Amino acid sequence: MGHLRKRRLTDKAARWVITFGGAATIFAVLALFVFLFVEVYPLLKGAKVLKEKTFPLNGNTVSLGINEHQELAYAVSHDGTIAFISLSDGSILNKYLISGLKDSTITSVDKDDNRLVLGTNDGRILTVSITFSESFDNEKRVIIPEVSEEEPVQIDDQQKTLRNITSSSDDSTTATVVSTEDGRLLLKSIEEVSTLFDTGEKKEIKLDITGLVKQCQPKRIHAAYNNSRLYPPGLENGVDITSLALDHFMENLYIGTSLGELFHINISDKENPSLQQKVKVSDKAITTLGFLFGDISLAVGDYKGGVNIWMQVRDETSPSGWVLKKIHTLKSHDAPVTAFAPSLRDKGFVTSAANGTIYLNHATSEQNVLIFKVPATPTALTFSPKADGILAASSNNNLFQWIISNPHPEITLKTLFGKVWYEGYEKPEFVWQSTGGTDDFEPKLSLVPLIFGTIKGTVYSMIIAVPIGIFAALYTSQFLHKSLKIIKPVIELMAALPSVILGFLAGLWLAPLIERVFPAIVIMPLFIILSIALALYLWRCLPSWIKGKYRYGAEALFLIPFIIGAIYVSIQLNSVSESVLFGGDYRQWLLHILGLNYDQRNALIVGFAMGFAVIPLIFTISEDAMSNVPNNLTSASLALGATTWHTAVRVVLPTASPGIFSAVMIGFGRAVGETMIVLMATGNTPIMGWNLFNGFRALAANIAVEMPEAPVGGTLYRVLFLAALLLFVTTFIVNTFAETVRQKMKRRYSKL
Structure with a gap:
């Protein structure tokens, strides 16, 4: 009785321990998901107004300014009075009259x-x-x-x-x-x-x-234009100059007209300016022109409320080699645009409309981040130096201040997963480039190149690892003699190699080696196939008394010298094959014939290195699944006259397919999450293309590279957590799908 009671207690304790372990695992997975989501969630929140103030002004304000702490502002009136205003209570601290105005x-x-x-x-x-x-x-x-x-x-x-x-x-x-x-x-x-x-x-x-x-042509200016600074509807056919903008390089002058035409004049040679281009940008008068931070992108506002971003783009058909193109379109303001103020931190800017609406915009994401409403037409705008405040003066002599929080204006679903037309690019593209050499750099945070790189590296590594791992497991479990089973733990030891060592060897030894003997790599499969055929022929020609000395399943050792010889011959013929097949230089041949650039660290290197890391996982699980196929099934197949090969292919593989599928999925998960091999064995360049001979950047490797330099709480920091969340969710979905398929396959083949 005591022994039975002890067993029951042991079983109950084991059940509780196992239950606790399972629950703890589920909790840990959920906690990881919640942690990642909490870090990513601020990207989903928009900008908000922290504080809003209104102060009276004296006189018609034509310009505004503010200090970086938003404590003091100045307002310039049309009569030359500069009033310095405390933004804590609206009191005027000082006044200055511009003496030169007279x-x-x-x-x-x-x-x-x-x-x-x-x-x-x-x-x-x-x-x-x-x-x-x-x-x-x-x-x-x-x-x-x-x-x-x-x-x-x-x-x-x-x-x-x-x-x-x-x-x-x-x-x-x-x-x-x-x-x-x-x-x-x-x-x-x-x-x-x-x-x-x-x-x-x-x-x-x-x-x-x-x-x-x-x-x-010179034309009389209508009185309404004098007062409102907007071209009146009655003079839509006029051709007066309505706005000007000059970049800080003092090379590009842009002129907006009442006909909606934009003129680009090159004044780099101040003595001989030249007209570069005239573009019809609107069917109404252009009311405002202004450069975004960096003076490359030009914001154009018109009489009907349109706000568009234009930029010079390379064009071989243009005499100058450049043409103006519209790269971003923002939501219409539904009223004439009256004022513009750029951010001094990013590609954001503020615009105002004649109906009293003020818009906080961002060019890259093409979104109206915030919208404010004032009771009169805004006459002047300014953006605080830290881009955390907006100041506006209205025609009814009021000053409005908004203190804002706008930490991630450049993030939308489109900027993360869609094509965006960035400054300096000829067309919209998927680009990841988180840092630049100047303060006016435009962050490019598309995750598509990283997702593509992850898929690319995984596909190439699985192409190498899956067939080798499965066929090696099939041979080991069904054909290899029991005395040689030591091979399995040796292969399993490969999984113990740190990925950083594999990445180091792949980047510093394998990549240069492959670059030197690439032509030999091309012809090597042919020589290996011929060597196997030769070995098979010689094996059949050997007398039976010689073959009898080998145990069944050990004859594959006979292949090893032939395969080594094929590899040796291929390497010796490296120069000859390069001359015959590639005209003497395989890099030039790939470039001119196939249009492919060969980079030393490329997807081929990752395929070999990461495939080497994944093979032990696929081999071990597959071999166990095949070895556990019931003997009665294989014995019945052999008894009915099937050969060992037919039995392995027609009986063992289908029966073990759930385990093999699990092995492939586990290998897939390892390849998707691999970091150091991808980081060290590729050029780590976030480019898109299935070219086997160029590099890529994967999500996991990108996190390892960028996270140490990402400011905590910044946009880059949170986008990297989003990349981690994508990896987590993708792996979870794939594993769930794989387990569902495995269970169905298990139920199907368990009836055999």
Whole structure:
């Protein structure tokens, strides 16, 4: 009785331990999924407004600015008054009157970093620089605004009103372009030229470049246009210049007209500007032009509320080799676009419409991230330096401030899994490039190249591992003599090799070796087949008393010297085969005949190395499944006259197929999640293409490469967790499907 009671207790304890272990495993899997999802979830959330404030203003505001901490702002009125406003309570801390303005009024404004370039109603331009200096008094930050003026410049000798103005400058050159009320287009450039004795001389250029825009004829400006800065519906057939934009390289000038035409003028040679292209971008007047961060992409807003992003794209058919193309289209504003302000951090920007709507946009993701509504037409906008706040002035003399949280504006399903037209690309593409060399870099976070690379590496490795693993298991279980069963644990020892060692050997030894003897690799299968055929022929020719010395199942050892000889002969014929088959240089042959580039670390190397890592798993599980096929089935087959080969193929393989399928799926999971071999044996380049001779980047390898440098909580950081979540879910789905199939196959063949 005591012994029986002890067994019952033992069984109950074992049942509870097993139940606890299973439950703990399920909990661990669920906890891992929840952890990954929690890190990814912020990507699904949009931007939000943290705080909103409204303050009164004095006068019609034409330009705004804000310090990086959103504590102090300035508003420039058309009469030249600069009011510095505390954003904590809206109080005016200081006022500054632009002395160079005198009795004139500001009619146009362009903002170039801290420079304000102002156009007046008497044809002058004034340059005002506004900066914020910081100090600490009793551990409290004190912000001190500083204003400096340059001497006014009379750019228009006729003293006409400057309707539009754009300007850029660097350490040695300043270029300014204006359009006047009578339709003229004027360019003024000042360049400091260094002489032999290092004394700077200023070279001034002043040109009337109206002739380059021949379609723009002088025309009387309607009064409504003067007041609203928008082209009125009644003058849709006019051809007046309505907006200007000059990049910070001071090479590309863009001109928008009332006919919806965009002119591109190259002013890199300031003395001889040239018209590059004219594009019809809208059927209504262009109301705003502005560059995104980096001054490559141009935002175009029109009278009907359209907002599009244009960029120069390479085109061999164009005389200049470049053409303007529309690369992004954002949701229409349903009202004329009145103002534009770019982000200084990313490809985001703010636009406003005449109906009082303000939009926070992002060009790469083509989305309106946030929408605000004010009770009057916005007249000026600015984006905080840290892209965490928006400031807007309205025509009813109110100042609106929004403090926002917008951590991941570039992430949508399209940017993650669709083709996107990035800056510098000739067409929309799938691209992964998380970092760049400049601050204005546009992150490219498409997961498609990484998913493709994962599939590519898995497919090539499985092509090598599956047939070798299964056929080796079939031979070991059905044909190999029992005295040679030591082969199985030897092969299983291959699984103990660290993947980093395999990756190291593949990248530094195997890849250069394959590159040297690639022609020999091409002819090697033929020589191996011939050597096997020769070995078979010689084996049959041997006398029976010699063959009788070999135990049944050990005759395959006879093949080994022939296969080694075939490999040796192939390598010796490497140069000959390269000359005969590839014209002396297989790399050039692959490039010119097949259009394939050969990279030293490529998918072929990964196939060999990762296949070597996967073979032990497939071999071991398959061999166990085949060895466990009931003897009565094989004996019955042999008794009915079937050969050993027919028995193995027709009886053993179908019966063991559930286990073989499991082996293949486990090998598949190992290949999908492999990191170090893929990382070290390929060029780790996220490119797409089934070319066997170029590299790729897999999801797991990408996580290993990028995660150490990804800022915690940043977009890249969370996208890498999304990649991990994709791997987790994919593996879970594949394993679930595989287990379902295995159970069905098991039930089917268990009846044999």
